[in-house]
Amino acid sequence: MRNYSPFVIVAVALVAAAGCKPSQPAGGTSAAGGGGAESANGGATSEVTGTAPAFSLAWSEYPSWSVFGVAHELGLVDGAEGKLGTIEKKYNVDIVLKEAGYDSCLNMFTSKNCDAVCITNMDALIVSPNRDGIALLPTSTSNGADACIVVGINNLEELKAHKVYGLKGTVSEYCFVRCIEEAEKAEKKGYKAEDFQFTNQDPGAAAVAMAQKQESHQAIMVWNPFVLQTLNDRADSKVLFDSREIPGEIVDMVVVGRDVMEKPGADAFAKAVIDTFYQMNKELTKPDGGDEVLVELGRKFSNLGLEDMKKVVEQTQFYKTPAEGVALLNSDEFKATMKTVADFCIAQGLVESPQYGFGGETGHQLVFDPSYIQSVTEGAPE
């Protein structure tokens, strides 16, 4: 009886319309993306507002990356789309800051949902087959910021009996394995990484579990701020070993998609990001007001106060000046480090055959290129 044929057409059309909407693949960098309604919450990265082209930088809470969040508070950049801070105005480019968890940042980068990402050298290598990248700017290196924290365990031999919680396939596992290798070199007691029980868990969750005195968590392998927090939260915890054993091997950096660099204004974006980072380093080391910036940096991602934050920047050694950054990328040690990292990644099955190069080398999936830093220093008035 319910025979309303003319409506079927309308209905099917409606369904078709409804069906299309949510599945519309909006590539982060495609010019087609973006409608009007989304502006309030950070919109399409490719939308051109006024004359300043917009590029997005995804960052997660980490000492040398949260500086971008503090830069937003200081007004050097404005993380919202369509608004410019002082540095953005200088380069006439719109930096859109996207804050998210570290995993999500990596995902955003590979799915082209952002133009540049804050990432470690190891993960940069791992994601490079999915999206070609250029490493523009080393921000810091881990000098104790990745640590194995234990309770009631005194040496590597005892550690074998316990699960060590940390995020697999990340610098945590890398640091863990490398530190054991180094210990073996020094002590010659037959330590092998396979003998230890590295168990996958989010570092935040692992740190919370240890602070909560959960029986299962006698050993964790985490990065800052979890290292200092756990040491603060649990008085009987201590560091068994940390990334000071492998200086300069874990490098935090900013990587930009190669596809992005072909777009107009991308050079200005790269320069603005680099300039922001070094400006922030100046702010942090200022005799007056530097501490305030440091405390604010700490608030961005932790409960840590000034004293602890001083420790944090010690453990997370910033590449404070362009000269330090360029020196690192050009150094033979770093090239050797990347070889070690690449071998580790291959051995762990994280990547099949990483292709990376340095300086002006082309044809690689990941290139460490100091020329962008150099172009900023050349352009700078001082």
Added chain:
Amino acid sequence: MLTLALLYTLLSSSRQTAAKRDQQQVAEAKLQELQTEQTLVEERRIQAAELEDDDQRQRQLGRIANDERRISDDIAKFTRLSDAPDKEDLTVPSWKMLYRQGLLRSCTPQGAFQRKEVWITTDFEATLVRLVTALVLGIGASLTLGILMGCFDPLDAFLTPPFALLSKVPATAVLPIFFVLIQINFKLYIAIIVFGMLPSLAQSISASVRKDVPEELIFKAYTLGASQCELIWEVIFKQVLPRVLDAARLQIGPALVLLVAAEWMVAGEGIGYRLRLFYQRTDMTVVFVYVFILGVLGLATDYALIWTRRKLCPWFGD
């Protein structure tokens, strides 16, 4: 309410005392350890003083001085710790902490420089704008589709199988697909919530159209001169509206779950984002404040929708 407050007080105070006791125990044990170490160092000093070789003696004494400095530093630190009255456990904070570090911090402008923000307003605004927009769109789309499905058999036959499948997929499991397919912005959250509610809500509305509209009413409307449009709008829609409002009310909870989960992973502002930050710090002060506000908001929305239903459909009863 009172029971909850009481339970919280009990839990919090037990945790606070336990934390303090633990801290004291650890500090005392550590102090004892340090004292024994101190005596050992004394013995070493006596042994070192007897050393013949000047050079060696100097080196040993230097080392011992180093150790002494470390030990006295540690003793000072752990003495401070065992006396420290204000060391608080942040997992279940005391009421005072909840007020100072939770409520006050959430409600007053934060940030040391020119760009300050009030967490509560920015986060709840971001989340609620997302939620309300998505709910309006989702309920509107489900209502349209559901009624059309209920009225037109071919459409129903076409859409019911995919909807039946999709409504069984936990929407949180589909989050990664959405993160990859859609840009991380306002549209993403809307799409996720609409996806989460549309299949089941449209199905339940279509079932309601078939079940709750007796054919007598449809025939009667025709004898009273109704056109097809009028039948759908004046009879079927009005008849199912209160049931739709009830069904939609039940969808708000799951929608909020999805939204907070998505925000937890990818958002730069919003309730989920703030919860993630404070979870990572093991600082539950702000978390408890947010959870409480969420509960109150949920309750308020519930009553608001029931009130709306009573206003719009006074005939439906309670």
Added chain:
Amino acid sequence: MSSSKVRDIVLECRNLSHWFGANKVLKDVNLQVGRGQIVALVGPSGCGKSTLLRAILGTHPPRAGEVLMDGVAYRSPARHRGIVYQRYSLFPFLTAEENVAFGLKLDQTSLAHRSFNYFKWRKLRSAHIEQAGRFLDRVGLSAAKGHYPAELSGGMCQRVAIAQALIMRPKLLLLDEPFGALDEATRESLQLMILQLYEENLQAKERGEPAPHTILIVTHELNEAIYVSNRVLGLSQYHAGGRDGATIVYDKPAPIYRPNEPKDVSHFIEQKEQLLKAVFSPNDIKHHAEFVSFWDDHDRHFASNAS
């Protein structure tokens, strides 16, 4: 004068048959209902009364044969045929008043008109409500105008439903077991309401106007059938060709009284027994032509009057 002119026919069923798969329900139902008649349709349960009613309403057209209204065949429900059901007789989301005015709204305006000429519609709407109010006054429900159906008793609902149908001035009003679920006293007061409609027919006739109400009432209550109608139809599967489905086996006038006239009960009993035998008895299968005599009697009567 030809007989068809003499018979002022509103509704006609021609060789109407219906079946569901192998189950034959109606077989060659032929039926004419004249203007102003109040016809009661009775029959054993399961004989297809509802199927016939649905065919006449137009919601379920017959498999064979046709239904005509004023000589025009139709196969769908329309505003000329009102219906009062036993259950779901009112729209639950409208007040009594709005229920009665609903037909006026649907019939006289369209969705587009109501949306785009809102203020004109508002004005018309208050006129409708006023008219609906007058109808409710007529059925004695002045106090219940603003109430929703859920707040009304069963009897009140049926009164509102009848008012709702009558406000459309249908050519034919169909009542499907309208008082089946009501208690005895309420039922009688509603039966009286039907008699009032009959009274209106008589008054119109006196004025020389066509009778306003033509009613077909389906009921399982024989007393009610004889009491409220001036013609009783029997539909039954118990006849010579019974295996092929039910057909009209009884068609005779019934006594009808004005609302305040005293009723002659002895007449009732006689006709009731006749009905039981002719319509309801499975053992008495024979040719029923002798009981289907309404129009023959009518024509004969008319002819004798004319000559």
